[in-house]
Amino acid sequence: MADFNIETLNELLVQCIDKQPKAQKKLFDILSPRMFAICLRYSQNEDEAKDLLQEGFIKIFNNLEQFSNKGSLEGWIKRIFINTCIEFHRKNQKHRFLDNIENVTEISIDSQTLSLLKKADLMKLVQKLPKGYRTVFNLFVVDGYGHSEIAEMLNVSENTSKTQLFRARQILQEIILKQDLK
Amino acid sequence: MIEKNINNEFDSLFKEGLENNAITPPNGVWENLSSQMGSQASNVTIAKTIATKTTSLWIKTSLFIAVASISGVIAYQAFNSKTEQQTLNSEIANNANTTNNSGQTIIQSEEIESELNESEKSDNKNIGVTPPILNEKSKSKPQNATHNTKETIVIENKTTAKESKDISDNIDNTSKNTNSKLPETQPNETIQNDEIYKDESEPITLNPIKKDTIFIIIPNVVTPNNDGINDVYRIEMKGEIKFYMAIFNDKMERIFETSNKNNAWDCKLSNLEDAPAGNYIVIVKYQLKNSDEKTETTKLKLIR
Numbered sequence: 001m002a003d004f005n006i007e008t009l010n011e012l013l014v015q016c017i018d019k020q021p022k023a024q025k026k027l028f029d030i031l032s033p034r035m036f037a038i039c040l041r042y043s044q045n046e047d048e049a050k051d052l053l054q055e056g057f058i059k060i061f062n063n064l065e066q067f068s069n070k071g072s073l074e075g076w077i078k079r080i081f082i083n084t085c086i087e088f089h090r091k092n093q094k095h096r097f098l099d100n101i102e103n104v105t106e107i108s109i110d111s112q113t114l115s116l117l118k119k120a121d122l123m124k125l126v127q128k129l130p131k132g133y134r135t136v137f138n139l140f141v142v143d144g145y146g147h148s149e150i151a152e153m154l155n156v157s158e159n160t161s162k163t164q165l166f167r168a169r170q171i172l173q174e175i176i177l178k179q180d181l182k
Numbered sequence: 183m184i185e186k187n188i189n190n191e192f193d194s195l196f197k198e199g200l201e202n203n204a205i206t207p208p209n210g211v212w213e214n215l216s217s218q219m220g221s222q223a224s225n226v227t228i229a230k231t232i233a234t235k236t237t238s239l240w241i242k243t244s245l246f247i248a249v250a251s252i253s254g255v256i257a258y259q260a261f262n263s264k265t266e267q268q269t270l271n272s273e274i275a276n277n278a279n280t281t282n283n284s285g286q287t288i289i290q291s292e293e294i295e296s297e298l299n300e301s302e303k304s305d306n307k308n309i310g311v312t313p314p315i316l317n318e319k320s321k322s323k324p325q326n327a328t329h330n331t332k333e334t335i336v337i338e339n340k341t342t343a344k345e346s347k348d349i350s351d352n353i354d355n356t357s358k359n360t361n362s363k364l365p366e367t368q369p370n371e372t373i374q375n376d377e378i379y380k381d382e383s384e385p386i387t388l389n390p391i392k393k394d395t396i397f398i399i400i401p402n403v404v405t406p407n408n409d410g411i412n413d414v415y416r417i418e419m420k421g422e423i424k425f426y427m428a429i430f431n432d433k434m435e436r437i438f439e440t441s442n443k444n445n446a447w448d449c450k451l452s453n454l455e456d457a458p459a460g461n462y463i464v465i466v467k468y469q470l471k472n473s474d475e476k477t478e479t480t481k482l483k484l485i486r
Binding site for chain 1: 189192193195196197199200201202203204205206207208211212214215216218219448450453454
């Protein structure tokens with residue numbers, strides 16, 4: 001996105017609102033790598049991510065005229081994609097209910113092990129999380145939403161959000177330790 | 183404090199690694215996408231306002247076509263079920279007419295039965311009645327079975343009233359003969375006839391479950407094989423005030439609990455490993471509208 005100048009982008013948007021296939025393809029080419037990465041980390045595997053990517057782009061092309069220039073376009077599009085992912089998981093809800101935090105044994109991982117993790121590993125790790133945990137982990141850790149915002153987005157309590165985040169971290173650490181990446 | 187630092191370190195590792203990630207999607211996604219947006223893309227050269235108008239026109243025409251075709255299908259099916267029923271009844275009549283010996287009647291009534299079974303299947307498809315409901319009704323009045331055959335056949339063959347009387351007498355005889363050997367199946371099928379006659383007067387009115395009914399269904403099997411059927415364990419219910427469910431394994435260790443009816447068990451243990459096949463115990467505490475709180479224990483079979 002950064003290497004695109006604003007004027008050409010605006011022109012492109014106008015053409016996309018006009019539903020010109022060439023412009024749509026261009027916008028897709030610009031946005032899709034970043035958005036696919038988002039879809040991947042909110043989903044279990046590539047197939048699911050592909051579906052989400054498609055669904056998100058359809059939403060964007062159909063609602064582009066609603067974009068007001070107040071915020072950044074990328075932020076708006078990103079939010080649409082995140083919402084698409086959340087909606088998808090709400091439809092196929094498999095949230096597990098949690099034990100209380102007190103019941104869970106503490107596992108902590110040393111920074112040396114962490115330093116051995118590669119970028120590609122991170123994506124795989126996140127995808128291994130159960131859906132509910134994955135969503136909260138992504139929203140909080142990667143996309144920077146607060147617990148109250150997450151609670152509102154997912155229609156759960158703030159405490160649930162906190163617990164799920166806690167468990168998500170734990171599961172990730174468990175998986176990292178099990179895999180023994182050294 | 184140390185723990186928090188580790189958390190921060192852990193979080194920032196993931197944030198940095200994932201936030202601005204870019205991964206080119208595999209080929210074919212755009213092709214799929216553009217084909218899904220096909221109808222809109224075809225209106226490219228037309229000005230935007232006209233484009234929206236035409237799309238709404240499209241929607242209207244397609245809606246009209248859809249409605250027309252649906253009503254056509256319904257009418258066709260209703261006609262079909264009628265004619266099928268008529269041919270069937272005449273078949274019954276023929277079969278019954280030729281029966282005098284008890285030995286033959288058994289074979290022939292079995293034939294009728296199989297034919298009826300076939301028609302039952304097709305009729306169920308046409309009318310949309312679920313089999314369990316019919317079974318319930320047929321169980322409730324098995325004694326009237328022979329009477330019903332008489333009635334239905336008389337109604338059907340109005341033009342040949344005398345003949346049909348003979349036929350129904352014959353059928354009475356055959357059913358007396360066969361009753362000892364085919365005590366339940368014969369009545370069921372005849373009731374089936376009766377049901378369909380009711381349908382002719384008011385077609386497609388049998389709704390198995392009303393939308394506003396209060397119910398609870400506690401399944402006793404779950405098959406997590408990703409075929410889309412019973413892959414997760416969930417209680418189906420409507421009109422509840424309270425709900426709580428817990429699942430225990432055979433060592434009575436609690437492996438799942440929830441107080442939200444929409445939460446399903448994905449057949450995984452708390453360490454995320456797949457729960458092994460076998461027996462589990464489900465305890466459901468619930469209260470439905472206008473009734474007391476209940477606790478039900480069900481044996482759940484997990485099949486992989």
